[in-house]
Amino acid sequence: MSAWSIDRITQALSGAMWTFSSLPDDNSAATFVHRCFRRESWRKAGFRERILMYVALPFAPFVTLVLVIVFTALSGRAIKKQTGKGIIRQVREQIEIALQCTILPPWYYIFELHDDDKRQRASEYINRFEVKTCLYRILRDYNGGLPIPAERSTSCIKDKLCFLSRCRKFSITTVPVFLIVSKGKIKAIDWSGVGLPETDLFVKPLQGENGRNAMRWDYLGSGQYRRNDGKHTTAEEVLENLCKASRRRSFLVQPRLINHREVADLANGTLATVRVMSCRNERGEFEATNAVFRMAQNETVVVDNFHRGGVAASIHLHTGELGNGTCGAWGFTGEGWYERHHKTGVQILHRKLPCWTELLGLVRHAHERAFSDQVVIGWDVALLDSGPCMIGINKAPDLDMIQRxxxxxxxxxxxxxxxxxxxxRTVEAMHQPF
Incomplete structure (x- = not known):
């Protein structure tokens, strides 16, 4: 099931559950965000979406109960072992949280709401469907209430070649592109030789997210390459296969990057990246608010995405120091937290990332100069021996990972x-009293 369908389904289900829930009577930022979502998502919903919410209403209790059963089966015993909290009590708390805060059972475990202190703050969690299906879009469409520039950067976020071009225009360090393979044809960008460069390569779709259809090819010498799944082939065969696959989707061929020597052991053979959240602040400047360090579980995996089973650790924003790590399997969160990488044994807790000040400077520079029409951005940055390098950008960054x-x-x-x-400010720009 795609992230889009998950967000739409949970939005419809939670929309139906608004009937049972109530928001705190306070002036907090969290309450305003929830109220804004409820009002704007209903206002912008078409006839079909409103009908879907009404249709979902009688099914909401049943679906919630099914989710309780499924996710308690996945994580309930592990949580009982860790905390001593019984299965029946976990079930009761999931139902209460769903009714009170429209937080569905999967997020009871993702956000560790079995912890009594965290559950007391359940209404302060921002649901992914609130931002991804509604609030981010409103902020983009109205530029956060500020004048909309003639040239928007949105089109350069999903298109990786456009992203590369925009980064170069504003002197933002990013990954070179050797070749583009599209519709069976090969176009050289940062490569003037014949065939493939004799170096380790990373291949990914020109348009796409979450590391889908990405591949790594390690150069073995004498024109031979080995794919991340162990397959051996020649340079000619690599290009031939890419040309065939490119009839469905276009690919970028880039050099494989290696992490900075001070964190290479954490990378586990796959490039580890930092996800940094930045947002426009009250002064119109761009401020980093949160950061997470992401690592792959093993070297056969070519990406470090948290929702694809990767390991992640929090980063102290002012010092660049890592916290405990945990896994990102969406359906199971019972493995808990660990000071060392649970596969390699490498120390995670209290490690300080190199070039941290430079990384934050790169993010601020990129947001201010190249993407200032975006209110919120999730940046993916790699730490190399040469310094921080911009890998990608997300205009609708997921908050599940940051909050967990x-x-x-x-x-x-x-x-x-x-x-x-x-x-x-956006609501005011839309001329809607709030």
């Missing part, structure tokens, strides 16, 4: 306050 890894809701933290501030 940070072990804290974002609603009333700095990110939530900035989100509420920009939403208020």
């Amino acid at each position: 890894i940070g072990r804290c809701p974002l609603g009333n933290e700095r990110f939530g306050k900035l989100l509420a501030f920009n939403l208020k």
Whole structure:
């Protein structure tokens, strides 16, 4: 099931559950964000979407119960072993949280709401469907309430070649592209030789997310390459296969990057990246609010995406120091937290990332100069021996990972306050009293 369908389904189900839930009677940023979502998602919903919410209403209790059964079966015993909290009590708490805060059972475990202190702050968590299906889009469409520039950067976010071109225009360090393979044809970009460069390569779709259809080819010498799944082939065969596959989707051929020597042991053979959240603040500047360090579980995996089973650890924003790590399997969160990488045994906790000040500077520079029409951005940055390197950008960054890894809701933290501030200004720009 795609992330899009998950977001749409949970939005419809949670929309139906608004009937049973109520928001705190306070002036907090989190409450404003939730109210803004409820009002704007209903206002913008078409006839079919409104009908879907009404149709989902009688099924909401049943679907919630099914989710309780499924996710308690996945994580309930592990949580009982860790905390001593019984299965029946976990089930009761999931139902209460769903009714009170429209937080569905999967997120009871993702956000560790079996912890009594965290559950007291359940209303402060921002649901992914709130931002991904509604609030991010409103902020983009109205530029956070500020004048909309003639040239928008949105089209350069999903298109990786456009992203590369924009980064170069504004002197943002990013990954070179050797070749583009599209519709069976090969176009050289940063490569003037014949065939493939004799070096390790990373191949990914020109348009796409979450590392899908990405491949790594390690150069073995004498024109031979080995794919990440162990397959051996020649340079000619690599290009031939890419040309065939490119009839369905276009590919970029780039050099394989290696992490900075001080964190290479954490990378586990796959490039580890830092996800940094940045947001426009009250002064119109761009501020980093949260950061997470992502690692792959093993070297056969070519990407470090958290929702594809990767390992992640929080980063202290001012010092660049890592917290405990945890896995990102969406359906199972019972493995808990660990000071060392659970596959390699490498120390994670208290490790300090190199070039941290430079990385934050790169993010601020990129947001201010190249993507200033985006209110919120999730940046993916790699730490190399040469310094920080921009890998990718996300205009609708997921908050599940940030809130789980940070072990804290974002609603009333700095990110939530900035989100509420920009939403208020946006609502005013839309000429809707709030």
